Amino acid sequence: MKLTTLFTKATATSDGVQSRRSFLQQLGLGGLLASLAGFTYQSVRSLVPNVLYEPPQKFKIGSPAMLPEGVTFLEDKRLYVFKEAQTYHAISASCTHLGCTVKHTKLNQAKTVELNGEKKTINFEFHCPCHGSKYYADGTNYAGPAPRPLRCYKLEMSPDDGQLIVDMTNEVEQSYRLTV
Ligand code: FES
Known part of the structure; x- marks a missing residue:
């Protein structure tokens, strides 16, 4: 080579x-x-x-005067807010069985039921589409697997701007009403 x-x-x-x-x-x-x-x-x-960032549990929903008479559904909060003349109250739309959203349901015929020891005539109820639980107008469960009434939350007036505040950390009695 x-x-x-x-x-x-x-x-x-x-x-x-x-x-x-x-x-x-x-x-x-x-x-x-x-x-x-x-x-x-x-x-x-x-x-x-x-940390899991949850939406605030205490929030403003506007001036009481701006709320329409009757029921308002706050979809994002799953909350029903009621205005009856000068009184306000809030009922959770979360079913106490497994948490489905209960529907505000108008009754075809008003009915008289005993709520908090008093006979009352109601023309709506809350019905759960998931497993058929039913609640009277004040949130009392009376049919289906729901183990307890719907939760009611405290309302208060904001001292700053007079808006209504819902406090979902503060559960109240079904008879609770805020009078403005
Ligand atoms: S989640 Fe409402 S009845 Fe089951």
Whole structure:
């Protein structure tokens, strides 16, 4: 074999080793950077608490004068707010069985029921579409699997701007009324 051929082969082999070494170096560097990025992400993420941000449970719903007489359904809050002359009260639309939204249901015929020891005539009820629970107008459960009445919440007037405030952290008796 000629000397030049031997030299060319040796150079090619040396180039192959060189490029393999450089490839392995780059691979190692890439791995190092990737693990460094992962570590940095984990470190930063650990500074952010795992908190579930819930919507506020106490909120304004506008001026009492602006509320229409009768019932108003606040869909996003799943809440029925009632205005009867000068009184206001709020009843949750969350069924006490498994939490479906109960429907305000007009009765074809008014009926007289005993609520809080008093005979009252009602012309609507709350009906749950999921498993058939039924509640009287004041939220008392009387049919289906619902284990307890619908929740009623405290209302108050904002001292700043006179708006009605619903406080869903504050459960009240079914007979509760805010008079304005
Ligand atoms: S969720 Fe209302 S009856 Fe079951």
